[in-house]
Amino acid sequence: MGKATKITNDIRRLRFEADEMTQAELARQVDVTRQTIIAIEQGRYSPSLEVAFKIARAFKVPLEAVFEFPA
Amino acid sequence: MSYLEKINISALIGMALIIAWYASAIVPQLDNVPVEEISYGKKMIIAIIAHVVFVIGASILIAIKDRNGLNGKFESGDERDRRLEVRADAIGGNILSALIVPSLIMLMMDVQAFWIANALFLSLALTAMLSFVIKAIDYRRGI
Numbered sequence: 001m002g003k004a005t006k007i008t009n010d011i012r013r014l015r016f017e018a019d020e021m022t023q024a025e026l027a028r029q030v031d032v033t034r035q036t037i038i039a040i041e042q043g044r045y046s047p048s049l050e051v052a053f054k055i056a057r058a059f060k061v062p063l064e065a066v067f068e069f070p071a
Numbered sequence: 072m073s074y075l076e077k078i079n080i081s082a083l084i085g086m087a088l089i090i091a092w093y094a095s096a097i098v099p100q101l102d103n104v105p106v107e108e109i110s111y112g113k114k115m116i117i118a119i120i121a122h123v124v125f126v127i128g129a130s131i132l133i134a135i136k137d138r139n140g141l142n143g144k145f146e147s148g149d150e151r152d153r154r155l156e157v158r159a160d161a162i163g164g165n166i167l168s169a170l171i172v173p174s175l176i177m178l179m180m181d182v183q184a185f186w187i188a189n190a191l192f193l194s195l196a197l198t199a200m201l202s203f204v205i206k207a208i209d210y211r212r213g214i
Contacts, residue, residue, distance in 0.1 A: 005213070031149070032149040032150065032151065033073050033074075033148070033149050033151070033152070034073075035072065035073035035076070035151075036073075036149050036150070036151040036152075039151060039213060042213075043213070044211075044212065044213025044214075045151050045213050045214065046214075047150070047151075048150055051150060
């Protein structure tokens with residue numbers, strides 16, 4: 001399936017660096033379903049600002065360290 | 072596949088089965104029974120109730136089978152599910168508005184109630200199916 005959004009993210013790498021956090025654990029922290037985390041990682045869904053900030057907060061990094069919008 | 076995505080697929084399958092059943096019950100009669108004598112009302116109500124029961128039953132079965140998540144917490148819908156629902160409903164609503172017009176025209180032309188009722192029923196059923204299909208595609212393709 002082609003990507004639905006131009007926004008890219010580094011969630012998979014950040015999860016690995018965060019003691020190999022699982023998608024389920026990140027989903028629990030962000031209060032979304034695991035399938036939504038999967039969809040975000042695969043570029044099939046652009047999260048709301050609120051969810052994007054929650055993801056960044058879960059990794060204790062700035063928003064720009066998680067998501068990138070190409071110029 | 073999330074819980075709501077599975078419910079959507081179940082609803083799509085249920086609607087297809089219901090439409091097929093209703094068509095098989097009504098269409099053969101068109102050949103040899105006058106339209107005003109075809110009993111469609113009860114079958115239409117049965118079809119509607121059957122779909123509701125089917126979806127509820129499927130939801131329960133899927134919920135029992137799919138009790139996943141941390142600490143056994145049931146995974147309910149989130150913002151992505153809601154966004155997909157809103158998008159599918161918006162598209163479906165626009166399609167329904169267009170499909171209603173032929174029924175209105177038939178009403179103005181005093182066409183037999185059988186045709187008007189079935190045109191409306193088909194409009195609702197097809198719109199619902201379209202919404203289910205759009206959601207199924209969006210769940211896989213993304214939005």
